[in-house]
Amino acid sequence: MDTGSLFTPLAVRGVTLANRIVMSPMTRGFSPNGLPGSDVAAYYKRRAQGETGLIITEGVGVDHPAALGEAGLGENSIPVLAGEQSVAAWRRVTDEVHASGGIIFPQLWHMGPMKEANTGPFPAASPLRPSGLWGPSGRTTSLNAGYMERVMPPTRPMTDTEIADVIAAYGRSARFAKAAGFDGIAIHGAHGYLIDAFLWAETNQRTDGWGKNLAARSRFAVEIVRAIREAIGDTMPITFRFSQWKQQDFRARLANDPHELEQILAPLADAGIDIFEASTRYFNRAEFPGSEMNLAGWVKKVTGRLSMAVGGIGINKGYYDSMAGVETSAQPDLTPLLDRFSRNEFDLVGVGRSLLHDPNWARRARLGEPFLGFSNDSLARLT
Ligand SMILES: Cc1cc2nc3c(=O)[nH]c(=O)nc-3n(C[C@H](O)[C@H](O)[C@H](O)COP(=O)(O)O)c2cc1C
Structure with missing residues (x-):
């Protein structure tokens, strides 16, 4: 198994990634009052030292009162990028990652409908939903019945x-992220949170310019x-994570065919997205009939x-x-991944749980060392 193809650099705007292995964003409530401390810096530093080409942080709440709920992680332990204190806290993280040769983007997150009322740093801020x-x-979901009962009633x-x-x-x-020394911005546009709730017809039934058709959604x-690009300028890359599946419905589909996919995402490419993260549970599956090609x-x-x-x-079961x-x-067998990569199907590989389990996963992949048992x-x- 020759993993050499994954260890070629990639230049995107003003940033050059040393290889194609990206740490997938993974929420972890370890930032009291929304501020990451030295343990968080050490956590990301370990992944940079392990030769991860790009680190995308856990979801980070944007500077809006309804951005975050509790999400079962204890009040206010999800980090934010809101205000000077958060800039100083994240600066320590980016400094440590850079000192180890890493590149790091924060994943900007607004929970939208998934925020539960009366939770999060601003409990009184009502959850926001497009319609x-x-x-x-x-639908098929792993959310618990009590939560569903509380969030199902329609709001305005x-x-x-x-x-x-x-x-x-x-x-x-995004401006705070730039001040904190991040190298780019990752947007969470997936999994049924606010941005995805605009993209998805089931949660966006508006008849105005924010919802009347695919383009409006x-x-x-x-x-x-556009707002992020305006804030950070032209040299920092922006990634956009999207998914067909939603936490509200694992079998949901935003796009039924490639043409719909293009209608939904081409406007984002035009607005300044450099990299699309195709969030699926199994990368090795065909997305549409008639071709082996995956969503990425x-x-x-x-x-x-x-x-x-x-x-x-690097792992045999899906996230859920x-x-x-x-x-x-x-x-351990990365051959299916390497086959698709060598066909130029995609440019980067997002590694979630494998990198959670083993901060040195990328180095092991480069050296052809056996992976740790999961x-x-x-x-x-x-950790
Ligand atoms: C503990 C945990 C937390 C996660 N949190 C996020 C998140 O904050 N944002 C996000 O986009 N995806 C999140 N995910 C999904 C992962 O980024 C990834 O898409 C998923 O785990 C599948 O990749 P894997 O099979 O390599 O683990 C999370 C996954 C795990 C395991």
Whole structure:
């Protein structure tokens, strides 16, 4: 198994990644009052020392009161990029990563409908939903029944002012990220959170310019990309994570065919996205009938931008299976990944749980050393 192809550099705007291995964003409530400390810096530094080409941080709340809920992690332990204190705290993280030769982007996050009322750093801030809908009932999901019961009742649609406020919040947080020394910005546009709730017809039933058709449903994301680009200038790359699946519905589809995918994502490419992260549970699956190509392959093809494959790299079970305790093991044979990569299907590979378990995963892949056996325990330790 020759992994050499993954260890070629990639230049994106003003940043050069040493290799194609990217740490996938993984939430971990270890930042009291939203501020990452020296343990968080050490956690990311270990992945940089382990030769990870690009680190995308855990989801980081944007500078908006309704951005974060509790998410089962204890009040206010999810980090934010909001205000000078957070800039100083993140500066320590980026300094440590840079000192180890790493590159790091924060994943900017607004939970939208997934925030539960009366939780998070601003409990009184009502959860925001494009049309007041949390999502359809009776779909395949791993969310618990109590939570579903509390969030299902419809609320009111977002007002134009609320939409403008959230867009501006992304711009401010991107500015804070730049001041904190981050090398680029990653946008969380997936998994049923606010941006995805605009993209998805089930949660966006607006009939105005923010929802009346596919293009209108992309407009919120486009405006966010513009606000971020305006805040950070031309040299820092921006990535956009999207997914067909939602936490509200594992079988959801944003795009039923490549043409729809293009209609949804091409406006984002035009607005300044450099890399699309295709969040799937298994990278090795065909996305649309008639071709073996996966979602990362299709997004590269229809947008002409760089793309990243995600899901089950180096590991044999999907994220939700292993979170539910299904026995999961390391998948030492990277041949299916390398075959697709060598066909130029995608440019980067996103590694989540494997890198959580083993900070030296990228180095091991380069040297052809055996990977460590995976244990679900590492999902709880998050060190
Ligand atoms: C503990 C944990 C936390 C996660 N948090 C986030 C997150 O904050 N943002 C996000 O986009 N994805 C999140 N994910 C999904 C991962 O980024 C990744 O897409 C998923 O784990 C599949 O990749 P893997 O099979 O390599 O683990 C999380 C996954 C795990 C295991």
